[in-house]
Amino acid sequence: MHFSVLIFASVATMTAFALDNGLMRTPPMGWLAWERFRCDIDCTNDPKNCISENLFIDMADRLYEDGWKELGYVYVNIDDCWSSMDRDKDGRLQADPKRFPGGINKLARYLHDRGLKLGIYGDMGTHTCGGYPGTTVDKIEIDAQTFADWEVDMFKFDGCYSNAVEQELGYPLMSKALNATGRPIGYSCSWPAYQGGLPPKVNYTQLGQICNLWRNYGDIQDSWSSVLSIADWFFENQDVLAPAAGPGRWNDPDMLVIGDFGLSMDQSRSQMALWAIMAAPLFMSNDLRTISSGARSILQNKMIISINQDPLGIQGRRILKEKSGIEVFWRPLSNNASALVFFSRRTDMPYRYETSLSKLNYTTGSYKIDVLKDSTEFVVSVNPTGVVMWYVSAPGKLQYHPFIRGDKLRRHKYDAKQNNFF
């Protein structure tokens, strides 16, 4: 019942190609266990960090109590290694009884009581990547029904231990099976990542019809080189990828590793800014119990989140690559506004980038900018591996984002106000 109402309500606004479950009209936000906690099942020696109901309850408590939920971070997502090694006597998946003694349904209710949502993980294939029971084609219906019975809100379908033919069959079948349960379940497909992420092997029109989000590329690791290689791949292939995205259907460059061990503060700002430009799902994979205040401010920045969550859902693009190592990104937003990101690939010192809107080929067009004229030369100082981010609102107010660094465009007497969004 609830499901059919949702479908009805969303019909008016969804595009012809969006999955018809009415979910995730803006990129989903939340927390996902994998990058930070992997397949740690050693609850004897590592009780605080092992994959167990306690870990997800801890993270739910933090999302609920530390201001994350109000900002939109509502999903608490289990990844691999949650299940028992055997299905139950009726052929259903079951949670590891020692690590999830309360079971998944109880965990889901704990989250729902707090206004949060639960995501779970399965694998289209004989085994999950971690060697747990997979979901072969004959198990798709029963697994979808099991997740619905448990009141799960999102499902990530990985693709280890299956071939292209099986995936071609299984991913659409799972979409139908989830819909058939009557429960709204956001559907994340790893399918394209297993097929190289590009046409003709990957059909993005079809993906938009069956999945709410999909992983196009390899897993993120806790390192700047990993973040950079992912961002590079997505922007190099933006002509293929950007049109595939929209309300209810998102490219997923993988988790945010902000708050972990491998990124500097500038690199953390860059991941956040580039993921916002990409209209990417924002799944943090970090330890919310011990996160630093610096990382928290980046992840909780309201302006960046509002850019990421813009209702138009248009995926932004790289519009310029300078020889100096400066790159410029642009995303059109609702109300004729847009977001600009200046990013530096340099590894020496802050770079004073002199440009103008007309040099960026960022013509006013429908974006009327009274304060900053097309031809006005301005300077942004961009830190190594860092960003400067601008929110440009129409019809004429240039607003600075707090990620802006450096001078206040002194040289050209451009006197735009600096608005602090923190």
Added chain:
Amino acid sequence: MHFSVLIFASVATMTAFALDNGLMRTPPMGWLAWERFRCDIDCTNDPKNCISENLFIDMADRLYEDGWKELGYVYVNIDDCWSSMDRDKDGRLQADPKRFPGGINKLARYLHDRGLKLGIYGDMGTHTCGGYPGTTVDKIEIDAQTFADWEVDMFKFDGCYSNAVEQELGYPLMSKALNATGRPIGYSCSWPAYQGGLPPKVNYTQLGQICNLWRNYGDIQDSWSSVLSIADWFFENQDVLAPAAGPGRWNDPDMLVIGDFGLSMDQSRSQMALWAIMAAPLFMSNDLRTISSGARSILQNKMIISINQDPLGIQGRRILKEKSGIEVFWRPLSNNASALVFFSRRTDMPYRYETSLSKLNYTTGSYKIDVLKDSTEFVVSVNPTGVVMWYVSAPGKLQYHPFIRGDKLRRHKYDAKQNNFF
């Protein structure tokens, strides 16, 4: 006069191969402009960051007022781009008159008045790397005398725009010329870095006789990959490099980039720990006016500094590379103590490394350890790209360093005390 007294005083303790200026019996510490401020000479648009006397005065004030000097950070070192494009009418180098209106000697006195020392930069060749006047063989004596006249305390001799034959001649000649001035001037030679850093092209016995420190390898950049590639090169070649180091003669893996833009906190701890193990000169290249408290605590950690400055001056080594990505480093210290570093190359999550001293081939030998027996199994939890560092004092007390992370060796009931050195 002062110089000959110093020579006399140092004769008793120096080895047969040390440069006979009696300086730098422990690795020099201080601040060096290059990595952070490069060749920024745009004082019109970037007055706070351009290479000028103001920048060095600012850094001197910070070293003097913010607790750095007392910890040993006493050198304030100018790098490239300080000079005028022309020598003066007498053929002497001269500082750029606009950027150093007071001249180098006045700057030296400003530092000396505060118990600090001044370093300057030149290049064995026709031009410096940045295109400023170089020091060809015929100019060596006059330049050495100019630096002495300016009361300079250290000299870095770069090697752009010269060939191997000229370098073979010039580097020893400069050593003699500096000594001949009668002023104690620490001598940093970039020579080996221009000759691949390894025998037979590089003669480390000779280097120890003519230079106080030498750059063996390429320039550091503000990135973890750069720090890692440098550390890798030094430890891969440790059998050649470690014997070359000792009081008065140091391998120099280049500046500390802690406090800049490219390293995470864990990576910053790793650079500090590995540089301490290597008995490396500790020249920070960062902005001491705006450095974060996190970076400052790492750079001001007294225990790490005391390990780096151990009077024996023995360069440590990598003693183990595990398939798991854990590496173990060891440096023997005075008083039969030693330093151990556990480092993780992983990019996933903290790794629980189980080992024992005997597994490390770290036999007690002269290091008697009562508390922790050779065979005692212990666990250290090492963060991705991070370190755990131990100071092991003899005859029998294992002291934890604050860089230690993770559990307290619970599993094996090993009850070593945790001493907080902050």
